[in-house]
Amino acid sequence: MRHNRYRCMPRFAGVALLGLAALIGSRPPAIAETDSTTLSLPGDGVTFLPFYAAQAEHFFERQGLTVKTVYIPGVGTTNAVISGAVDFGISNGVSLTRAAAHGQDLLAIANMSDRPGWTLVMRRDAVAESGVNLKAPLAERLKILKGHTFAIDTVNSLAHAYLRVLEKAGGIDPESVPITPVQPQDAIAVLERKGIDGYVGNSPFTEMGEMEAGGVPVASALDNEPPGLYPIALGMVVTRPQFCVARRATCMRMGQAMAAGLNFVHQHRQQAYAILKHHFNKLDDKLLAAAFDNLEKVLARSPAIVEAAIANSDRLNIEAGFMKPAEARSSYRDLFTDEFVR
Secondary structure (H helix, E strand, C coil), X not given: CCCXXXXXXCCCCCHHXXXXXXXXXXXXXXXXXXEEEEEEECCCCHHHHHHXXXXXXXXXXXXXXXXXXXXXXXXXXXXXXXXCCCCEEEECHHHHHHHHHCCCCCEEEXXXXXXXXXXXXXXXXXXXXXXXXXXXXXXXXXXXXXXXXEEECCCCCHHHHHHHHHHHHCCCCHHHCCEEECCHHHHHHHHHCCCCCEEEECCCHHHHHHHHCCEEEEEEHHHXXXXXXXXXXXXXXXXXXXXXHHCHHHHHHHHHHHHHHHHHHHHCHHHHHHHHHHHCCCCCHHHHHHHXXXXXXXXXXXXXXXXXXXXXXXXXXXXXXXXXXXXXXXXXXXXXXXXXXX
């Protein structure tokens, strides 16, 4: 089914976010012995391994921080941070700059991933029937998008932006391509029963679609398709600027723990894979190993954010049609800091 674009950063949180705030409840002021906070993940994915490592290796506890984790799909995580329903969220530069364009400034304090890992996977039979040569140049190959239906995790998400950029690269009007929001783990089952022709996913759901559902990759950011998306801010820890003013120590603890998690994944490959295996214990070893190999291609070497990554995120917003060119900023320095990961 087709969805019209809508502004994904409402000025007032919806009922769901208010309910979440009530669920989390108010916290007493932090004391020296304990510092409690909340963090939202937009889903479950291999790219969040630095966070899983920080949990498994007790980096949060070593910093004196207790973290309550919640899951809010897609851009809902960013909205939850804006509304105050959670203190921190794992988000991206696309949501960061879009929020800023609507007067809802956030502060990014760390970045876990600076290379895109999205892949457009389609049913093998749909590709065969189209007659499109998957070895053709990207613009020619992407003509396959016309007349097919695709799943993305949520409307106006990164996956949605990537699909729209691919559509434009193929000379196709994004408004003419039917989409339906389906969480990645469910999109694979829908693909198998031919409820959709394809979907945009990250690891491990890309590999799962290819190895378990007979899907084939049509285009992949892992292969620099389309070019110009590196560096990009994809695994950022974001909060409200005023939160780090009021609770600077909490931001420091969060930043240091996440930096330690990222460093652990880079320095201890075998142990990091074991953490990933524990988290995704139902996945086939061959599939998870392939996902882990792809993860190494997208993880940032340093948690410090560079302005070019956010600028490229803003460009993705504009190219996807989520923002107008006039809304681009001349500088992004006020949207991020590296003081909490140094």
